[in-house]
Amino acid sequence: FSPDSPKQLAAALFNKPTDEPPGLGLKPLKKGKTGPSTNVEVLTKMSEDPAIETSIPEHILEYRQLTKLVNTYLVALKEAIQPKTGRIHASFNQVVTATGRLSSSDPNLQNIPIRSDAGREIRKAFVAKPGHVLLAADYSQIELRLLAHLSGDENLIQAFKDGMDIHTAVAAEVMDVAPEDVDGDMRSTAKMINFGIVYGITAFGLARRLGGDVSNQEAADIIEDYKFRFPRITEFLDNCVAQSKGHEDGHVETILGRRRAIPQIHARNPNEKALGERMAINTVVQGSAADLIKLAMLDLHRCLPVEAPGTKMLLQIHDELVFEVPEAEIEPVTRLVIERMEGAMAIDVPLVVDAAHGRDWFAAK
Known part of the structure; x- marks a missing residue:
């Protein structure tokens, strides 16, 4: 059966072994518009049910996740690479979100998955140029x-x-x-x-x-x-x-x-x-969190060309800033970034920034 066909998947799971086409004879948990549902909720419950011995629901969930990652991110990111630079040049928009946060488009680099292990693997595709590392600095519990x-x-x-x-x-x-x-x-x-x-x-x-x-x-x-x-x-x-x-x-x-x-x-x-x-x-x-990180970005935009001219601010992912830093300068630049971000605004509690670095974006988290 085709895992992309809900109808064929439903038949494989819920048809009796004597039916045509034959199935596993499992009990449907929920009815959809055209028959037994095979949505994420149903497959998750089936994969967690110890009474169901088949691993098909678990494999279908994994297949769907990987298919979405490939189609939504890998293909789109590959198409977004600028041939002359070998890099992706996304847009960051100031006045799109109602809360004041920056948004990203063409492509949306703020939407790279971080919740799943497979999704986080995509971040390995973002690498620093030779002699450099990526530094990720993230406000801790800023809201x-x-x-x-x-x-x-x-x-x-x-x-x-x-x-x-x-x-x-x-x-x-x-x-x-x-x-x-x-x-x-x-x-x-x-x-x-x-x-x-x-x-x-x-x-x-x-x-x-x-x-x-x-x-x-x-x-x-x-x-x-x-x-x-x-x-x-x-x-x-x-x-x-x-x-x-x-x-x-x-x-x-x-x-x-x-x-x-x-x-x-x-x-x-x-x-x-x-x-x-x-x-x-x-x-x-x-x-207010958006205001704060924008203040930090403005301060870093002004001070980096003077105090760390080899460092470039590349990305803002909500509460996180990503920089490309000469490898030999990573320690002083990390101290500088943390100092500026934690001092961006005086409030009644300490601002705390967590920072890590690596050759790729995955390693910098």
Whole structure:
């Protein structure tokens, strides 16, 4: 059968051995428009079910992932190479995203996969020129640090000042245990809350992310505990929404005063209004992070030609900057980049930059 054909795959999995064409006789988990579904959700559940002995679902998932990587990235990246330079020259756009982040196009280099092992392998194709290495410098938890600063929450600020793992610190607070007693599941839950709170996560959304046996009510209780332990954060989130509602165009401002209009905040439709409220919060936090890294980029753009003329800033991937550095100068340039990025803006918590280098982009992470 063809793995690219959902119909043929469904027949191979769900037809009985005596059918034509014969199949494995597995029980369908979900119905699609034209028959039993073979989407990612179904195949993932089948591959994780110990009662299903065949490895076909797992192989199909891997095949689909690799096919997407080849078609979406490898082919497109190869076609984007400039013949004269042997390099890819992408565009970075200043005013495309509503939050103020830079976007990338022709091709989109901010979309190179990092979550899967196979996806990360693509980064090995990006190499430094002879005698040089790639330096990747990444802000650590920048949105959460800005959330601490903007909200003025003393618990969160102190955790960052003490150099604590912020997800462990939040888990200890919310779940009322000592930091040393926080296990992996507790930390994962806290991590989802920390990042989800910036995007206005709901109890339903948190329950889905946590999976397992977590009910909507249990997720709601976790969120309420978070708000109780970090009251200034709740106050800040409410203020973002209130400020948006207080303007005719619904605008909010980032830390440097850049405005974004959010007309959805005045919508009569509850879902659209809720979207506007999430946008108001996200814009202030994520937009302020965009302001910060742009300040760092401007500072580095000015100082590198003077202090490290052989170094070039190549890419901005949201909270990460990538440079091409002469190999002999990597140590002083790394110190310079970290110093400038961490000093780009004075806020109530330390800014922390993690940096690594290597011959290719993969090795620099």
